Amino acid sequence: MRNPLQEQLLKAGLAKKSRVDQVAREQTRQRHAKSPPPVDEAKAALERARLEKIERDRALSAERNEQARAQELRAQVRQIVEQNRLAVDGTMDYRFTHAGVIRSLLVTDAVRRQLASGSLVVACHDAGYAIIPRAAAEKVEARDPAMIALDHARSAPPQSDAADDDWYGRFKVPDDLVW
Secondary structure, eight states, X not given: OOOHHXXXXXXXXXXXXXXXXXXXXXXHHHHHSOOOOOOOHHHHHHHHHHXXXXXXXXXXXXXXXXXXXXXHHHHHHHHHHHHHOOOOOOSEEEEEEEXXXXXXXXXXXXXXXXXXXXXXXXXXXXXXEEEEEHHXXXXXXXXXXXXXXXXXXXXXXXXXXXHHHHHHTTSOOOTTOOO
16 A cells, blocks of 8 residues: 555656555565664673773783883893992093083093903993993893993994085195194
8 A cells, every 4th residue: 555645646657656666665674674673872881991991901011011121121231230340449530421421430541441442331330330341231232222321342433524524625734743
């Protein structure tokens, strides 16, 4: 049975009988089709909250693990420096820069030469600095490169700029100049 509007459209010739029958079948299917179960908003909200909590816990756990790993590396560095530090009681000031500040250590002449050659290295230790051998410095650098304050073997010599070389090349230096 059709509704009166469909009948009027058919009589006026504005709709075809096949199209009206097709629409009627679709409407019947929609009425008799099983509808999806209603979504329970409370359960969905609980599930979302549970998933968010799991994600927060995972992120917090990863952060704690990273902090524990960093603390463990700092302890290893401190132990390596303590075991390998040289007890140097010198009379000469050995000055070096670290973190943009000029620092000073009392060293002997032999230690100064070894520092300059790179066989000894200055490492940060507690509130001060310690002089350690190259082998220990490599272990420290593998764990935390920021703990090495001075290493002449690793520091690259200053690079001269080609433009500066050309400019200074215009001036002749006398052979008999005494420095």
